[in-house]
Amino acid sequence: LPEYAFIGRSNVGKSSLINMLTGRKNLAKTSAKPGKTQLINHFLINKNWHLVDLPGYGYAKVSKSAKKVFQKFITNYFEERKQLVCAFVLIDSRHKPQPIDMEFMQWLGEHAIPFCMIFTKADKLKPKELEKNILNYxxxxxxxxxxxPHFFVTSSTAKTGSDDILEFIENLNNEVTE
Ligand code: GDP
Known part of the structure; x- marks a missing residue:
């Protein structure tokens, strides 16, 4: 099945977004590697695609070696995944362009991995500020x-932006299965 990966800095609002996208109800965890802490979770959505929940990057509080381990997980995932159709890189709408996000997207580009951006927590900003921050990016x-890149604006609090993402995914699904 086609896969769509969600990734971003820790605390960017990824869990909230995933809950909004899935409505929790039709959420099914599918990958099982018992005995290990799940760093990467797969969820089956609408029985026709997998949402892949990747670990957050850029933890401020963990050691350099722990960061390396997370990075390895993430790069391994991207290097091995044949089913991946598109990655969604979550960006906190409130901030100026962050070097770590820029570097990560550049890395995706270098590896020819298609991606979109999702500006999260849009409710925290006035429309003008939001627009300015997106323009900065x-x-x-x-x-x-x-x-x-193609981008989306979401708020998990105000429950906005998820329909566009789901529609985008369904359209890509139709393309890949044709
Ligand atoms: P994760 O670490 O990326 O999975 O982020 P979480 O989904 O756990 O969210 C981190 C924090 O941001 C939590 O306190 C959430 O309540 C808050 N948050 C997440 N999404 C939104 C949003 O759309 N709007 C607002 N105002 N807060 C949000």
Missing amino acids: QEEMLQVWEQM
Whole structure:
């Protein structure tokens, strides 16, 4: 089945977004590697695609060696996954472009991994501020890419933005299964 990965800095709002996308009800954990702490969770959605919940990167509080372990998990995932259709990189709407996010997206680009951006916690900003922050990102992105990647704006608190993402995924699913 096609897979869609969700990733971002810790605390970016990934769990909340995943709960919103899945509505929790149709959520089914599918990967089972008993005995190990699950760093990567798979959820079967609508019986036709997998949502892959990747560990957050950029923990401020963990040691360098722990960071390496997380990085390894993430890079292994991306290097091995044949089913991956698109990665969603979550970005906290409130912040200026963060080097760690820029580096990560550059890495995805270098590995020819398709990705979109999701600006989270949009409810925390006034529309003007939100627009400005997205434009800031766009400016940074255009120094590396020819165009701004496809992006979404979400708020798990206000429950907005999930329909667009789900529709985008269903459209891609139809393309890959045709
Ligand atoms: P994760 O660490 O990336 O999985 O982030 P969580 O989903 O656990 O969210 C981190 C914190 O941000 C929690 O305190 C959430 O309540 C808060 N949060 C997440 N999404 C939103 C949002 O859309 N709006 C607001 N205002 N807060 C959010």
